[in-house]
Amino acid sequence: MTSAAPDPTASSEPVPADELPKSWEPQSVEAELYQRWVDAGYFTADPKSDKPGYSIVLPPPNVTGSLHMGHALDHTLMDILCRRKRMQGFEVLWLPGMDHAGIATQMVVEKQLDAEGGSRRDMGREAFIERVWKWKAESGGSIMEQMRRIGDGVDWSRERFTLDDGLSRAVHTIFKNLYDAGLIYRAERLVNWSPVLQTAISDIEVKHEEVDGELISLRYGSLNDDEPHVIVATTRVETMLGDTAVAVHPEDERYQHLIGTTLLHPITERQIPIVADDYVDPSFGSGAVKITSAHDPNDFEIGLRHNLPMPTIMDERARIAGTGTEFDGMDRFEARTKIRERLAREGRVVAEKRPYVHSVGHSERSGEVIEPRLSKQWWVKVETLAAMAGDAVRNGDTVIHPKSLEPRWFAWVDDMHDWCISRQLWWGHRIPIWYGPEGEVVCVGPDESAPDGYVQDPDVLDTWFSSGLWPFSTMGWPDKTDELDKFYPTSVLVTGYDILFFWVARMMMFGRFVAEDSASNPAGGDSALGKVPFHDVFLHGLVRDEFGRKMSKSKGNGIDPLDWVDRFGADALRFTLARGANPGADLPVGEDLAKAARSFATKLFNATRFALMNGAISGEVPPVDELTDADRWILDRLEQVRNDVDAAFERYEFGKACEALYHFTWDEFCDWYIELAKVQFSDEKTAQNTRIVVGTVLDTLLRVLHPVIPFVTETLWTKLTGKESVVIADWPTGLSVPGDTVASRRIADFQHLVTEIRRFRSDQGLRPNQKVPVRIVGLDAADLATLEPYLLNLARLTSAEPDFTSSAAIEVRTSLTTLQVEVDTSGTVDIEAEKRRLAKDLAAAEKELTTTSAKLGNEAFLAKAPDHVVDKIKQRQQIAHEEVKRIGDRLAALGAQ
Structure with missing residues (x-):
């Protein structure tokens, strides 16, 4: 074992009591401490350092965002990893930045314009984008200031933004490289369409909600029971205007005679075919479903299989259009009512179910019901890229923690559909495709210019496209940089399991592509950029309320992390979150946990203050034979806990690490050893060694706790050691004191004895500080005679006088014998x-x-x-x-x- 003793140049003088305040008030010191760390450059990474590199890139929060509990959890865990690695001697880069958040940011500015009586279309594209940049400069990025409040040790000198010049160059480079490789194409496909935003949106921007709708059963074909007809059910009557077929299961005997024939459409009067398709569930409803190829994902696939036409019946605002019926021009929901009324009048509504509860996709940003819509968009062909992303995990190049989430990863990447990357917005990375006057199409790279007379595609790229490059674009790719050499691939990605597909998979695909694609690799060769963008992926769960419910505005159960910082301190927020965080598991949090975490910081503060007032110093631990049982026991327990915590951190089991630290600090060090130390401080023979042991335990404990609760540990450790900062202290690696099983056994027996006597006192109704005489028979046989002075102090007892007569007695079993504890309580209880x-x-x-x-x-x-x-x-x-x-x-x- 190597010694964990601090540098001998550290202060060895007792700290005057007035150098620490009487109580821990985090709000009075946190901002000043954080700024001192930043000014000192503790978080600034040096790519030319000889130290081994360790890097994490911050999942970029939206420029419009504010810190919520999910962010606070993410950031706390990343900061724990980075602070610990920094103390372990690594050159650590934690790179911060923000996402331009195309839809969210554009909506903010459009709402401002609407309030002023204008619109972006009135302004024009260039003026609108200037307005958004102005908003970003004045109001965007408040979350970055909030990150300081919780102690994020990020390298502020390297803060990036997904629309800054360097990252824009990276986006254009990889777009062209993918395009040239045949992996980007334009096609008409079904997308999630937002009628309010008038753009395609990604799956992650669609939230599904249970709504009270209606299920209408309609009769297609003849109204005469003796003539061909079928019954179909739908929750979206308005889409029937785009019906191109009715589908049945090929083995459904009820419809064998109809397969291949046509039926008269109830409104458009077109003849539509009856097709056989295995997708249809013959046991659901009538076993027949209407097919609207251009307005339903499943119908779209059936339409492709049967070569059906795909008429779009709604415009960008979800108004009925181009059907040639009286419903053209109506909003989709108005049309739903009017069509149902017409069909009812004609006798085609055979059943109605209201309310019919079913799940409906809504736009997360604008709130309206999403419309599946056929639209011409730009796509990434993902088959090859997804296979590489899957192989990276299968081959062990990237390890997912917990392993139990690997099947979810493979389920997504092994069955991934091509990715729609275009958005009908103005704020974002404009697609670098230009169209010539004769229909020519060219992709223009970042160092190229479009030919005269060519016009650029009006769409912008999905925000996830640029954030998918985040691990390497932020370090200077596509150029060869010192940062890429030192810190890429990154060490670990910390994020929630809920965006494993949406973000993690995209980063993995792009990271694998630039590693394999010679045009994307500035250094050339097969692995100059590394095979993967990160070695580990740590997936934590979702923060939930104390009852396990998902936090939401509608439930009113959300918690503002900064409110907890204001009330309880940043350390309390961080400890609450870290204590509940283990791989893949959701964590419920409530105010009681935050109060408990605040009490923990206060307990640590009070114990350290007491120790300093009694002259505690951190120095070389005396020889074992000069230490008491209590000293040897606490040093042995410290080493066991340090090992357990190290192992837990290495496995990303933050909760286990924090539980071990909490119980050692509170239950063993504060509640037991400090009480034992009070006896030793009063004895000249043991006082000096006790000061060293107390100081050594605190020195190690404060360093191990620092990554989780940085503010209180910084305050206490600098006072204890006289050194500059615990941020740059060495991580403890072990004490040169061997374990002592005899001392551990004695202390365990002693604790049991004290606990039983205290319980007996409580049962007898004795006041806590009321001392009573006692005679204990068998202390020598129990090998506890040397601990009798501690027993009298901790159990509030006095030694029996010669004329002692017991009024009550209990038996206490120890590891070696059974003790008879005789107590005289006569006259002590009313x-x-x-x-x-x-x-x-x-x-x-x-x-x-x-x-x-x-x-x-x-x-x-x-x-x-x-x-x-x-x-x-x-x-x-x-x-x-x-x-x-x-x-x-x-x-x-x-x-x-």
Whole structure:
């Protein structure tokens, strides 16, 4: 083992009590500490450093965004990794930046223009884009300031924006390289269309909501039962204007005689075919479905298989158009009502179900119902790229944590559809395709110019296209740079499992492409840029409220992380989130957890302040034979916990690491060792060694805790050691003190003995500070005689006098023997007052037992409540049951006195 003792130049003088405030007030120090770290350059990465490189790129938040709990979790975990690696001797780059967020940003400025009575089309494209840049300069990026509030140790000197010049050059470069490789093409396909924004949008920008709709069953063909007809059901009656067929299952005997024939459409009076397709479920409804090829994803695929026409029946605003019916010009929902009324009058509505609850896609940004629509767009051919992304994980070049999410990764990349990358917006990377006067099409690279007379495509690229380049475009690609040499591929990507496909897969595809494509690789060769954009992918879960529900504005259960920073401090926010974070698992959080985290920081602060007031110093640990059992035990436990925490961090098990640190700090160091140290401080023989042990434990503990709670640890560690900053301190690697199983056994027995005596005192109604005489038989046999002074202090006891007579006794089993603890409580308890106190406690315990039993007996509650809520109530019920018995037994005993 190597020694973890700090540099001997550190201060060894006791810190005066007035150098630390009497209480921990994080709001008074956090901003100043953070700015000092930035000014000192602790977070600035040096690509020419001899240290091994470690890098993370911040998932770029939207320029319009503000910090929410999901961001706070992401950022906390990344900061923990970076701070720890920095302390371990790595050259760390945590690169920040923002996404231009095409739709969200354009909407913000368009709303401003609307309030002023104007529009972007009135302004024109160039003037509108200038207006957006102005807004970005004045109001965008507030999230970057919020990141400072929670302590993000990012390299601010390298902050990037997906529309800055360097990243724009990267976007145009890879577009051209993909285009030249035949992987980008233009085609008419079905897309998610936003009638409000009048653009195609990505799947991630569509949120599905349960709505009360209607299911209408319609009769196609003849109204005469003796003539050919079928019944179909639909929730979107208006789309029937674009019907091109009716489909049935090829083995459905009911329709065998109709397959290949045609039926008269109820409104358009066209003859539409009846086709056989395996997609149709013969057991659902009538077993026949209408096919609207240009307005439904499944119908589109059927249309392709059967070579059906694909008429678009709605314009960009989702108004009926081009059908030649009286419904042209109507909004789609108005048309839905009018068509249903007409069909009802004609006797073609055979059944109606209202409300019919079903899932409907809505635009996440503008809120309206999304319209599947056939549209001419630009696409990326993903088959080859997706295969490379899948192989990267299969081959172990990139490792997904937790491994249990690998099947989800393969399910997506192995069955990925071509990617629509064009958007009908003005704010964004304009597609570098130019059209000539004779229909020529050229793709113009970043260092090229379009021929005279050519016109650029009006569309812009999907925001995910530019963010897919983020790991390497931010480091200077397509040029060869020191940053790429040092920090690419990045070490780990930290993100939520919910965007594994939308963002992670795109980065993997582009990263693999630039590694394999000679035109994309500035250094040439097969692997100059590395095979993958990141070695590890750590996927955490979603932050949920304390009842396990997804946070949302509609539920009113969202939590503003900055509110917690204001009320409890940044460390409390960070510790709450990290303590609940483990690979792939969602984490419920509530105010009680934040308060507990704030109490933890306060406990650490108070313990350190007490230690400093008693002269604690961090130095070379004395020889083992000069240490007490308590000293050897706490140093042994410290080493075990340090090892456990290191292993957990390496596995991205942040929750396990924080739990281990929490319980060691609070339960073992503060509640036990500090109390034992109080006895040792009062003895000249042990005082100096105790100061060193306390200081050494705190030195190690504060360093290991620093990545999680940086502000309080910085405040305390610098006072303890006299050094510059814990940010640049060495990560502890081990103590040169061997483990001591005998000391550990003695302390474990001692803790058990003290706990049992304290429980006995409580049952006897003794006041906490009330000392009573005791005689303990068997201390020598238990090998605990040397710990008797500690026992008297911690259990509030005095040694028995010669005339001692016990009034009560308990037996305590230790690892070596059974001790007889005899106590004299005569005259120390007011029996009537104790009975009244216990009766009050019994009533409270019985009420709690009744309440919890009622909840657990309520089947409706059990059916709806999350498992962790039910488990918590069961625990409360068990505790109440035990309290009722304990207090009842005590009252019975007092009644006999």
